[in-house]
Amino acid sequence: LSTLVGSIETLRGPAQDDPEAQERFLALMDEQGVRMTRLVEDLLSLSQIQANEHARPTETVRVQEIVPTVARMLEPDAERKKVTISVEMPADLPPVRGDSDQLLQVFQNLMHNAVKYGHDGSTVKVVGREETPGAVAISVADQGEGIPEEHLPRLTERFYRVDKARSRAMGGTGLGLAIVKHILNRHQGRL
Numbered sequence: 001l002s003t004l005v006g007s008i009e010t011l012r013g014p015a016q017d018d019p020e021a022q023e024r025f026l027a028l029m030d031e032q033g034v035r036m037t038r039l040v041e042d043l044l045s046l047s048q049i050q051a052n053e054h055a056r057p058t059e060t061v062r063v064q065e066i067v068p069t070v071a072r073m074l075e076p077d078a079e080r081k082k083v084t085i086s087v088e089m090p091a092d093l094p095p096v097r098g099d100s101d102q103l104l105q106v107f108q109n110l111m112h113n114a115v116k117y118g119h120d121g122s123t124v125k126v127v128g129r130e131e132t133p134g135a136v137a138i139s140v141a142d143q144g145e146g147i148p149e150e151h152l153p154r155l156t157e158r159f160y161r162v163d164k165a166r167s168r169a170m171g172g173t174g175l176g177l178a179i180v181k182h183i184l185n186r187h188q189g190r191l
Helices: 002-012 019-051 063-073 075-080 100-117 149-154 164-169 176-186
Strands: 084-088 123-132 135-141
Touching (some): 002 019, 019 176, 063 075, 063 084, 063 100, 063 123, 075 084, 100 123, 100 135
Parallel strands (some): 084 123
């Protein structure tokens, strides 16, 4: 907000008759507006998820149908980084009790992070398997630098970032993995 207010003051004052400066400040305002919109949307989503966290989902879903949908949704991001998303989902995975929209959000957050933080030209591999009878495990692996072990215990905290500057520069809000954690809690799953 302070960036927006400062930009508006500059546009009304010193940059009032400077088209080049106006373009710079308008671009900055647009960038900050988009960032704040993402942040507010993530906060609202997290709040709603936490409000329903103790209500077990009642529908039956097939993750082998959700994951390929997410892969298709992420194709534009993957293509920009020349990343291949490889999905290996056995057709005979058992259905699980879950909320399909929330599970889509889980896989979207995890796979988007894998694309975003993996190396350009690499592969994101998403593999599903039956872990125990009736329980499904999905792994999402990228070819990025990885996360130093000392950060793992705090990874799902709100606004926690391993590399603050890099995460902000890439458009992260610091809420994605907190959202994943609370959705998985509702589904009695684990990350």
